[in-house]
Amino acid sequence: MTDPITAVLLRAAELTASGRARKAVELLGPVVAAHPHHAEAWGRLAAARLDAGDAGGALDAATRALALGVDAAWAHRVAALALSELGRHGEAAVAAREAVRAKPGEWRCQVTLAEVLAAAPEGDDAEAAGAARRAGELAPDEPRPYEVLGDIALRGGDRGTAEWAYRKALRLDPDADHARRNLARLTRQRSRRLSWRFPGRPSGRFSRRLPRGLSRRRGAPAAPTGAPPLGAERVLWRLLVRLAGVLAAGTLLLVLAGQSASGRWLGWGGIALLAVLAAVTVRTVGRVPRGGLRPVARLVRRRPMLALGTALLGAALLVTAGWTVAVVAGMATVQPLVPAGLCALLAMAVSVPGRLVLRHRRARGPAG
Template sequence: MSEPIAAVAVRAAELTARGFPREAIDLLRPALAANPLYAEAWCRLAAAHLDVGEPDPALSAAKRALVLDGDHAWAQRLAALALSELGRHTEAVVAARECVRRKPGDWRCRVVLAEVLAAAPDTRREAVDEGREATRLAPGEARAYQVLGDAALRIRDWGTAEWAYRNALKLDPVDDDVRANLATVRRKRGASPAPPTGDALTAAHAMAWPALSRLAVLLVTGGLLLLLAGLPSPTPLLGWFSALLVAAVGLVLLRLLVRARRGVRRALLVLPRYRPRVAAATTMFGLSTGILAGWTVALFLGGTTMQPLVIAWLCAVLGGSVVVLGGGR
């Protein structure tokens, strides 16, 4: 009995590929009523229902395939897509991850995981990573590049999106959706600079964190020495040592920018937007240095107060605490 249903499944696959999924459904339903134990046919039915925009029966068919002997990874892919269409994002991600677990080297599993991850804002960056992995596993598949481009487009990573869409069009030049998305990316990229890639941000973070550690040592230790030296009342001479401390901070920052490559240098400038610990430490050290510079000028003009120095030192301590507790992560 498996031969007739197998032939029906092949015919249904041909109909779906030619753009007639409704006919495929009409062909499969009576065949499955007579032969309900053929998992591939259930998967074909689920795929056809997805093509006509019917996620509920698609999910039911995929679940039937999951309890039968067959390609469970395929059934998990179909279930994940149906769940995503139904708005059940968490369940869709679980199904897609299970698909990847079953077949980690199958690019189609990575594509489906990228698709469902891209549906929610908090998982879109992971969707880009999964899309990249799909293109690595299947460099000749246009669909893998399209999904990567779609995920990158959602996080406004114009550079990655353009690269992905261009590769997708090389493999499938007649895909109008990809062509339209590429035009959108080029228009957006012309209107605003592309955000740094994940690799550039990682490289910038690896360079910035040691520099922040050096600033912590400079500002905390230097500020403490200035406090001790300024008791009971600071003199203009102390202003020269305070100026040297401000200059040392400037040298650390200048050295960081000079050492960075062009792409990484731009990532350094926007790194606080993507790394909260870097933002917190940078803000505290910036306040500390600014207050210290103002206090230095006040000393040269005859000021004798120590309060600004205390505030600057406390800001440095707070920033240093962020650096120590952050541990470079």
């Protein structure tokens, strides 16, 4: 049976990973008050406070956790990040080096050292870049070291290395928003320089000089070969949530209206509902880059929850559309809308947690 404190710590870790760090702080406050010598509780509180923006509180909690015997490398990492946010860059570098010294083979320690050195106004970019590269060697499948390396190179004016690092991060994680934004900014800057150097010829043969992997549409990065387009999965989840919500609410309203309205007016209501669903689809899918919908079938096959939600939503849409046609033709019942609404609700029940998992699947654990 799970210990009550352990259950609270696990719940706090889930809240922190899902972006609700303040809730985690509120949950952990009574625990550390009742058990002031519980090292892991102080460690979780330090991570939650750091994510909540309370750098001073995070530093105090990490110091307390370290004194109580929590993992030294982890405590030094949290302390280094907190000190960096407080502007105490020298102390942050010392704490980050202590973390590396405690666990030289841990990639997160190397990334922390690179981050705090890069954040210092007069930081050593060479040492920071070296730490980021070592982190990439220790964890070749993690995008974060390459994002940090790209930031360091960008600050030093090395645009070639920055672009390479951001593209590498995106190949590892197509949803790495930080790398995508910075790469898009670099592409826009490159386009402006070309336009200035070659006035009157902003496109054409000069646009073909953009590096491979960069889209020519709005400066957005293109998807790596064989991978779904950047943001396509996120857009699909968002579309599923919106369509399921609209369809569930619309069918409920039509069922209620069917208690008094005639079949003709219900038919107009069904047509209006289908028009709203079409408008939502067009608006949401418009955010996918050109050609980005081609691998959707492959993407859905790789995500069972996405496939289930899509199937439920498709069934609800088919029933609703068939009912609308039947009502326009003279049928006067709303019975088919009940299973359609239930399917829409089930699709929403699947899509909401699925979208949250996608949003936070790369979130860093509080003690990891």
